Amino acid sequence: MSNATTDYSDLKALYINGSIKKDKTKSHTQVLMNKSAKIMKSQGVDVEHIYLLDHAIAYGMIKDGKEDGQADDWPMIQQKIMAADILVIGSPIWLGVKSSVATLLIERMYAYSGDRNDKGQYLYYGKTGGCIITGNEDGIKHCAMDILYALQHIGYMVPPQADCGWIGEAGSGASYGDTEWDGKKIDPPTGFDNDFTNRNTTFMAWNLMHTARMLKDNGGIPEVGNTTEGWQNVANAKSDNP
Amino acid sequence: MSNATTDYSDLKALYINGSIKKDKTKSHTQVLMNKSAKIMKSQGVDVEHIYLLDHAIAYGMIKDGKEDGQADDWPMIQQKIMAADILVIGSPIWLGVKSSVATLLIERMYAYSGDRNDKGQYLYYGKTGGCIITGNEDGIKHCAMDILYALQHIGYMVPPQADCGWIGEAGSGASYGDTEWDGKKIDPPTGFDNDFTNRNTTFMAWNLMHTARMLKDNGGIPEVGNTTEGWQNVANAKSDNP
């Protein structure tokens, strides 16, 4: 098996980090996101990163907080989301759940869910997404089920094994990518030699590329049975004779 | 918009109901599952239903309970799962979570996760799945995130809006499909005129068919970067120079 002969260079991927740390250089989740992004870049995918706390993001089920006088960089971010074929959301784990910032990110995306794509489907149809979770407490799967659920519910296709992450043994300790903990040097950095994490991170990156390729080549998802306007005109759950 | 001109008649769908009721005629979830199945049948999909409690299913992270002397119909069900392109899991809601029977179903599928398909990928790669949830208490989304997470984690592709369901207003009351409650006739049956449920049920059925079609035409998911044997030979998260 060799690297794919498929061309992925027309694909765009957006990685958004929902870390709660003001200083992005301290985000452990970013370290794993970078590994994932590197795989995509190696295949020619156009990758962009957003660290959400670098921006002022208003709260609310709103499209643009500036309309009622709030600072709000969201509309610019929404444009990038719409331009991307692949979305990867990163989140740390606190008390077993995804972060406030990752939650805010999903709320703001959801606020556009009344919009339609050019086929009349929900806005995010035709895109694919996944998530990357790290923490030193447990909760990768719980955070992932929450994020992946939201993504598919608003229109994303979720490929197999679309989540990856790293946590340590129960209790406090070094976090992903740490090179020092409790006064001791760690080499390789924490988690870098974890083949479970490395493998899942690899699977996810490739499955997102495969799925984006398939969707793009297919012109998205056929607009039959899945549009607000049209679902009652085909076989449906409401009437026996559409 | 008319019905699809696409041919779905080579697809197989399996609906498995994880109701906890011994008598399957009393399952409200089955009523909504039947509506979903009817849409697929109308497009030529070969649909089969399994009511899990009609069968003896052993507990455990095991492939066949008969090997240690337990009654176990699972291996026959596993064969049907492997033969199906589409899997739809039904579950009632109790205390806000999916049922014990639906949990058992997922555990038994998971027990095969060490197996590989003919491309060397996890066994369930190339298939797509969704879920149908009903209750008179709340929890559709919570049950769905749990089930859909499990499906994608073991290899299923999860299309947009792969969950549907019905619940009533907070508190006890009539359940989906009931024609009588508290001594009063209900016509149409409870939930049948809920356009949110009808629409989501329709979207899900069609998106599962679209995704199964796309996967089948594509020969499944390309086996690059997502096999136990091969992931270290392509761009990956472990080494910088594979």
Added chain:
Amino acid sequence: MSNATTDYSDLKALYINGSIKKDKTKSHTQVLMNKSAKIMKSQGVDVEHIYLLDHAIAYGMIKDGKEDGQADDWPMIQQKIMAADILVIGSPIWLGVKSSVATLLIERMYAYSGDRNDKGQYLYYGKTGGCIITGNEDGIKHCAMDILYALQHIGYMVPPQADCGWIGEAGSGASYGDTEWDGKKIDPPTGFDNDFTNRNTTFMAWNLMHTARMLKDNGGIPEVGNTTEGWQNVANAKSDNP
């Protein structure tokens, strides 16, 4: 049965609303929180409300964002939390989960979890808490399990039925307390005549008062086996002969 003869007038309760709406007069969750608070006030409990979005709250696992130059009203809120015997967290439901604002609230409380009370126990020992959830989509129980888990994990006692809420039938529709929907008047306001919601709201308010009373009369929870300093000096899970 009559009103309690017990005196609750030495108790303080704090209600914090994690709504994502800038304008607090539009929060449906607040309407149900007010009903709950009214029960406590009728028994002499000193009740205070905080609408979190009225304040600037910094992100991070930090005690005071002002230390690194951010606007941050949290330290004042933390003081009120510490002064209260009872904490009630309100949250709306978006995509089946609690809000970003409620998540932020819990993160900031968690940032103090290294502190100890005057017995050497985790800071929040001796207090009791619950939650109030509304939405027009489903998810009361899922949001409640998330919030109540966090509360007990950081030291709160969680009484029976410490959650209450209201949701409507699956799909969009009027929200709790609405007096108009889709051009029609609603009287009584949406959900006000829901006896399930009324009963659970009542049970919760009283159980929080009973539990706070019991804890206060008992001087909190005895400091045996539950302090960082002392747990290895009593019967414990580490050594057979402490």
Added chain:
Amino acid sequence: MSNATTDYSDLKALYINGSIKKDKTKSHTQVLMNKSAKIMKSQGVDVEHIYLLDHAIAYGMIKDGKEDGQADDWPMIQQKIMAADILVIGSPIWLGVKSSVATLLIERMYAYSGDRNDKGQYLYYGKTGGCIITGNEDGIKHCAMDILYALQHIGYMVPPQADCGWIGEAGSGASYGDTEWDGKKIDPPTGFDNDFTNRNTTFMAWNLMHTARMLKDNGGIPEVGNTTEGWQNVANAKSDNP
């Protein structure tokens, strides 16, 4: 600080293990449950263990499966639950969630939720409970939030830090209590020297004893505002003038 001078010898605790392994000697969760039980026994608490898969338990929202011809040991178990002041539920983690067997256990307890105690409160009022979770994948907190939510919702008081558990670093590996893994001896057994797990296990055991003591001395929870019959006669959420 020394061992408590409080007398706990009139308390009963029931530990129920929801492992999915037929052979209970192979349950890793049982090893940690035994450590917890040992703490309670050292203080004179009368402790009993049930390994649920040692028994035939029928599915359904039913009190006794024998009534419709099924083998069912549940009624005997329900009697033990009712006789116990403290309930501790153990569960392994599979795909990030609690087991099918633990789910079945909670469903069967829930089936009695229409019954009342001798004060007219829900049946389980006056009792306290917690949970113990192990796995080699992550999910302690997610399983715990699910189980503890169910317990408080049906009437249990949940003390601070009522959950404990052990998991290893992300990926497969030795499980709690293993003395050998991948051909190598492990001494002390896996997880035994994890102070996070040891501490939380200790905190939980003591907090359950403290809470059970407090509830028993208090005659349970006062029956004001929390009974089906009486809640409308005191300050409540339904009427302004009860």
